Amino acid sequence: MRIILYLGKGGVGKTTVAAATALRSAQLGYKTLVASTDIAHSLADSFDIPLGATPMQIADNLWGQEISVVADIHNYWGTLQTLVSKAMTGPGISNVVADELSAFPGMDEIVSLLHINRQAKERAFERVIIDAAPTGETIRLLTMPDTFRWYAGHVSRLESTVVMRALKPFAGRLLQGPAEILEAVSTLDAATAELRATLSDPSISSYRVVLQPEKMVMREAERAISYLGLFNYPVDSVIINRILPEEAGESDFYRQRQGIQAKYIELIENNFRPLPIWYAPYYAHEVVGLEALSQLAMDCFGPSDPGAIFYRGILQEIVETPDGGYLMRLPIPFVGRDDVRLRKRGDELFITIGNFKRELILPTVLAKRRTGGGRLQDGMLEITFLPLEAEPAVSN
Template structure:
């Protein structure tokens, strides 16, 4: 099974691009599902259909689904929810508040994991295209298995086997045990799906960006964190590019800044491929326009083809600190200078600059040394004194 995940700032065009990619792949004969994990669903609007919490057939080989958290709760974790309610009520929490607290942190994002696990286990689709929520929620989704593991160990500190052993002698404990079994199954499924999402031979992430300063900044942060979590990015898509030479006055200034930003995007994400999607001059609704988007983006190739297998950025733990490794092709040793300002790392190579946003935890670390042995640049971070 192949998985494609589209992420980016809200309004960057994730839904349209995801739907167009799914349509193009489906029309090559691959059984494809496009799934929206954004609570503010717009996938049905783009396809011109009313979608539900189960897959709906759009046309031959193409299915679409908008996740519904309440439907997913009933389907996947009814016993776990009852366990949560019992735990909070035993602790004296008011029932109404307990109902609210029983919603597991990240439950909305977690439902996507459980659906993907089901489809992978049943081998229902050749390709799953995920139209994700905006960047922050996507990163929550991808880090969810570790967070849930930590959360469950804090909420239920007693050993599982001891509780299950008690259940043999306590009839009323049966619902509690069912909840624990469901929690264990949930964590196991999330672990399996995370392995799928982190496998670069199965899953690729594509970052949507508009040629605007704030959108580019968020895309850089997303790229850094995706690399940090071990998720493969195979392309950046620049969306809604206005045609050159057709604007005057106000739009002429916009076109000048657009050209600068596109160059900045290509330099920032090199050597990843950067695909350009022109503005169509109208809102994209319906299969005919989605087909046009897919053709403009991918040409004659299928939308699910691997666009890059590069892993240009890695952050690993080493010697009590961290090492950031970055591939910089076509540069000679000594060509690169590194400056840091807050959470931004600026690489200077001749007249060109590249900005990297560092993970926030590196605020506690300083740069010990920088080594450049082409094509790899390695930056060593150590803890700040005191």
């Protein structure tokens, strides 16, 4: 079973790449589902075939689906939402308003992910290809299992606390039927725990970032990989999409655009090491329909199976040190020099080792700290981040 999730900035072509990957996988004989978790679905437009909330067959071995949260939400959330909704109704609050207010923040993301996990668990498909929402929404989606489990753990412990026992006489209907609520939370928590294990298992799940050779797109992709690393989600490759062909034209416009793309392609190749990088051309025609998607898959992946695992290993590791600082470890293969130069600007870190240069986007926990130096050891670059300086005392 393989789950491959494509993410990237809106408009970079991740829907098209996901569709092409799924089609090629099906052509290789794997029973494949391609599903969209983006609220603004465009997967059906890519295939030029209507799709719905349940899997619909597109071609031999290939099914497509545009996941509907509304269609699935009651499978996981119905019992708990009904109980909370009933508890909230009363003077001044209609049933409709109570039902809206009872929706747990982020439940739409949880339901989308649980739907993906259900496909994996049932083993109905050998491969599930996910066309995800734009990067920011997808990162939020992928952090929801950890967030929900934190809340669920606290809710499960709440019944036995002194505070809960003290509040019971005053809380009225909100605390009626706590056993049902706790049972519903426990069921959802168990499903979310299984989901988290599936999404972080590198033998099952892979994450791929689609980007175009442009500065803003590249920076957002770097941030995405940084945050995926924090949550131990395995990234196995990067796809550079819409690369202008060399024979595009002799005009100044095309030469300038090709020059800009060449600069950022080189940066991407340096900044995303050691991930494999795939290259997809910019076509004169729209990439719509099975024939065009099949061509894209061959131009991007060549004879390789796009459902294979292209990279195994840690892209970055961040550990807290006993003094309150942090240590970041990055694999830097084939670089043997020891003089490491670091320059930090906001959340950007510039690394220079001899002729090797790399720019890195830091997660928030490191962006606000000063670096304490770096060293190469056994193919790993270790960078220290100092403890936060104590805030000066405010005098009265």
